[in-house]
Amino acid sequence: MPKITYIEHSGTEHVIEVPVGSTVMEGATKHRVPGIDADCGGACACATCHVYVDEAWLAKTGTPGSMEESMLDFAEGVEPNSRLSCQIQITAELDGLVVRLPSSQH
Amino acid sequence: MAGVVIVGAGQAGVQAAESLRRGGYAGAVTLIGEEPVAPYQRPPLSKAYLAGTMDLDRVILKPEATLAEDAIAFVPATRITAIDRAARTVTAEDGRSWAYEHLILATGSRVRRLPVEGAQLAGVHYLRTTTDVDGLRAELVAGARLAVIGGGYIGLEVAAVARKAGLAVTVIEAAERVLARVTTPEISAFYQDLHRAEGVTILTGTGVTALEAGADPARVGAVRLADGSTVPADLVLVGIGIIPNAELAAQAGLATTNGIDTDTNACTSDPAIFAIGDCASRPLAHYGDRRGRLESVHNALEQAKLAAAAILGTPPPPLEAPWFWSDQYDVKLQIAGLSTGAARTVLRGDPATRRFAAFHLAPGNRLLAVDAVNSAPEFIVGRQLIARQQVVAPEKLADMSISMKAIAADPA
Numbered sequence: 001m002p003k004i005t006y007i008e009h010s011g012t013e014h015v016i017e018v019p020v021g022s023t024v025m026e027g028a029t030k031h032r033v034p035g036i037d038a039d040c041g042g043a044c045a046c047a048t049c050h051v052y053v054d055e056a057w058l059a060k061t062g063t064p065g066s067m068e069e070s071m072l073d074f075a076e077g078v079e080p081n082s083r084l085s086c087q088i089q090i091t092a093e094l095d096g097l098v099v100r101l102p103s104s105q106h
Numbered sequence: 107m108a109g110v111v112i113v114g115a116g117q118a119g120v121q122a123a124e125s126l127r128r129g130g131y132a133g134a135v136t137l138i139g140e141e142p143v144a145p146y147q148r149p150p151l152s153k154a155y156l157a158g159t160m161d162l163d164r165v166i167l168k169p170e171a172t173l174a175e176d177a178i179a180f181v182p183a184t185r186i187t188a189i190d191r192a193a194r195t196v197t198a199e200d201g202r203s204w205a206y207e208h209l210i211l212a213t214g215s216r217v218r219r220l221p222v223e224g225a226q227l228a229g230v231h232y233l234r235t236t237t238d239v240d241g242l243r244a245e246l247v248a249g250a251r252l253a254v255i256g257g258g259y260i261g262l263e264v265a266a267v268a269r270k271a272g273l274a275v276t277v278i279e280a281a282e283r284v285l286a287r288v289t290t291p292e293i294s295a296f297y298q299d300l301h302r303a304e305g306v307t308i309l310t311g312t313g314v315t316a317l318e319a320g321a322d323p324a325r326v327g328a329v330r331l332a333d334g335s336t337v338p339a340d341l342v343l344v345g346i347g348i349i350p351n352a353e354l355a356a357q358a359g360l361a362t363t364n365g366i367d368t369d370t371n372a373c374t375s376d377p378a379i380f381a382i383g384d385c386a387s388r389p390l391a392h393y394g395d396r397r398g399r400l401e402s403v404h405n406a407l408e409q410a411k412l413a414a415a416a417i418l419g420t421p422p423p424p425l426e427a428p429w430f431w432s433d434q435y436d437v438k439l440q441i442a443g444l445s446t447g448a449a450r451t452v453l454r455g456d457p458a459t460r461r462f463a464a465f466h467l468a469p470g471n472r473l474l475a476v477d478a479v480n481s482a483p484e485f486i487v488g489r490q491l492i493a494r495q496q497v498v499a500p501e502k503l504a505d506m507s508i509s510m511k512a513i514a515a516d517p518a
Contacts, residue, residue, distance in 0.1 A: 022164055030172055034128065039407055041147045041167075045431040045440055047486065067438060070482040074511075106424075 002095035006033045006051075009103040020092060024085035024099060025049040035101035042086035047071040048105040049085040050078070054098035061088050061097070077102050108134070108205040110417060111196055113186045113354070114212030115139025117147060118383030118406035120167050122210050123178045125414035135178045136204055138196075141235060142183040144170050149403060151239045152263040153433050157270065158243060162236060189358035191376055208378055208417050211355055211366060212410070215348035215384040215401065220255060224317030229326040229341045233260050234348075245341045248272030253329045253339035255314055257284030259432050260345035262297060266434040269304050276307040276337050278329060283310055287347075288430075290445055292464045293477045296457045297434070304435060309337075317342060350385045350399060363387055365399045371422060372413040380416065382409035391425040392495055393444060393474075404429045427492035429485075436460075440482070442489035443475030452500045454484060463488070465503045473498045473517075483510035491517055 001017040004027050008014070018027030028036040028049075037048035044067050053061050058081060064072060068087045072078055085099065110126060112119045115137050123137050139145065145167045154160035173180045188197045189209065197203040217232040219225065231242040242264075246252075252268045254261040257279030265275045277284065283294035284301075298308050313332035320327015320340075328336040350365035360374045361367040366381035368374055368388050374381050383406040390396045405428060415422045432439045437460055445451075448466035455462030463484035466475040473496055476488030487510040491498060498517045502508050 019163070026164060030166070030169055032172055032175060040403065040431060041149060043149065043153075043431060043433065043438075045438065046429075047482075067480070067482060071486065074483065074486040 002090055002092060002097070004090070004094070005096075005098045006035075007098065007100045008033075008035050009101055018090050020090050022090050024051065024083075024088040024090065024094075024097070026086075027090070028085065033101075035105070036085060037105040038086060040086075044068055044071065044084060044087055047075050047084060050075045050102050050105060051083055051085045051088075051099040052079055052102070053081045053083050053088075054100070055081060057094070057097050060093050075102075076104060108194065108207045109136070110134070110208045110210060111136045111138065111204050111206040112210040112212055113138050113196060114214050114351075114383070114385070115141070115145045115180065115182070116212060116214050116383065116406065117145075117167065117403055118214070118410045119210070119212035120145045121407050121410035122212065122380075122382060122414050123173070124168075124176065125411050126417065127176045127178065129414055129418040129420055131414075131418060133207065135176075136181060137173065137178050138181045138184050138186060138198075138204070140183070140185050143236060144168065144173075144180070144182070146236060147403075148234075149431075151236065152233055152260050153267065155236070156233075156239050156243055156246075156264065157267045165236065186354060189354060189379075191358055191379070194378065206378070208380065210410075210413050211374070211379065211381040211385060212383050212406075213351035213354060213385045215350050217344070218347045218349055220314070220317070220344045220346060222314060222316050224319065224326065225344075227317055227319055227326040228322075228324050229339075230317060231341065231343045233264065233343065233345060242341075242343065246271045246273060250274070250340040251338055252276070253278060253337050253342045254345065255329065255342060256345040256347070257281075257308065257310070258287065258345055258347065259285070261343065262301065262434055263432060264343050264345065265301060265306050266304070269301075269306055270435075275305075276309065276339070277301065278312050278314060278331070278337065279308070279310045280313050281310065284308065289441065289477055290448070290451055290464060290466065292451060292453065292457070293439070293479075296462075296479065299457075300435065300437060300460075348384065348401060350387075352385055355379075355381060355385075367397075368409070370412070371416040372409045373416060380413035382406065382413050390428070390444065392427055392492060393447075398444075400428050402428060402430045425493070427489050429489055438480055440478045440485035441475065442478075442485055443473070443492040445475035445477075448474050450500070452503045454503050455481065455506060465498070465500075467498065467500060471497050471500060487511070487514045490514065
């Protein structure tokens with residue numbers, strides 16, 4: 001199973017095995033990684049699962065779709081490497097992915 | 107060790123348990139659910155889970171192992187039938203009981219049954235649990251004829267999934283328009299057009315008087331309408347609303363009206379007992395002295411956080427405007443606020459483009475609600491303005507050349 005590293009805003013790291021076909025968001029919410037609220041459960045409806053993708057991984061995680069992009073546009077502290085983690089589907093290629101979490105999702 | 111007992115392991119119950127632990131609650135937390143599976147999310151049931159594109163593992167909110175790591179004692183397949191408020195205990199159908207210091211009722215709701223002859227026939231489905239959906243999905247076979255009774259979110263979302271699966275779909279709605287209870291005429295008209303364009307037959311202002319068997323006397327074959335005609339159907343989905351599970355609270359003498367009455371902290375008429383989610387009637391913070399039940403994930407999460415904060419003795423979280431969403435075909439509807447009492451509606455964008463928003467304004471132009479179709483900026487800014495009870499300039503909202511960011515900065 002691909003291993004994903006989540007780094008909280010405080011610097012605390014969580015390395016979680018996340019099944020292929022699930023999402024970066026689900027890996028966090030199902031394994032007690034604080035800092036990803038995911039209020040809508042992954043429907044791209046709420047923008048509370050914002051993460052920063054480690055620069056080295058940007059090519060592999062791809063780019064946001066138009067709905068995601070316009071949701072992100074209103075997130076706090078958005079950066080060029082910002083994504084909604086519910087929209088990053090886990091593939092074998094993402095084994096080792098590193099994402100950082102913002103200080104708040106609201 | 108009497109800590110917090112939570113009755114109901116849906117979105118609200120799970121969030122309450124988690125918020126207690128994240129807030130440092132050191133006592134016992136017991137989460138009691140009626141269903142045999144780990145806590146799961148309901149919104150995908152009428153969407154991706156029904157379509158088969160999301161499996162049970164992904165619908166699960168918290169696996170049992172994760173609950174255990176948080177020292178949340180999860181008790182599945184258990185129906186609580188009594189509360190003894192003097193002794194501070196709850197008792198299950200099978201006689202087991204749990205003592206509490208604080209009790210959180212997150213008992214949710216159940217489907218309203220269709221009160222007509224023939225409703226017990228095989229092939230008649232409801233949609234509330236994973237078991238319901240597993241049964242429905244097994245009958246979603248291309249070419250079959252599905253009659254959907256009730257043009258609310260559940261009915262329309264199922265209609266969309268069934269059309270994609272190649273079924274012939276008829277939606278039968280008693281009111282004059284679909285989504286009549288939850289949204290405005292503009293949005294209803296849009297969804298009627300959308301479904302008709304996708305090949306769904308929509309009958310509004312149409313009552314159902316009976317379900318009739320077909321060749322197999324035990325199985326539904328047609329829906330009898332109030333005008334005497336019939337709609338042939340190989341299967342039927344009934345989505346005519348839900349009823350709050352407030353009986354447990356009422357039997358214990360807690361105040362209930364439409365659901366269990368709660369205050370701004372989600373506390374019931376007993377200071378040791380909270381009620382959260384679908385089962386609770388709450389003050390609607392941004393709407394004067396109105397009260398009501400909100401059937402939504404946002405409400406479940408917010409009330410769970412309020413109850414946890416009250417038990418922890420920490421400040422309550424800021425109250426957001428209520429919000430909802432629905433996915434049908436490639437169209438995402440996001441709703442913020444409650445449009446009841448609106449004096450006018452301002453359209454932003456053209457419904458024909460499948461990307462527009464309807465803003466609903468109170469007398470004096472305070473923003474009450476926004477229905478946003480494939481329009482995230484309108485939804486997000488609308489939600490913030492509603493929470494601030496902001497007065498807005500209708501002509502700005504209607505002007506697509508003024509961005510929502512500009513409107514957020516200078517709305518009036």
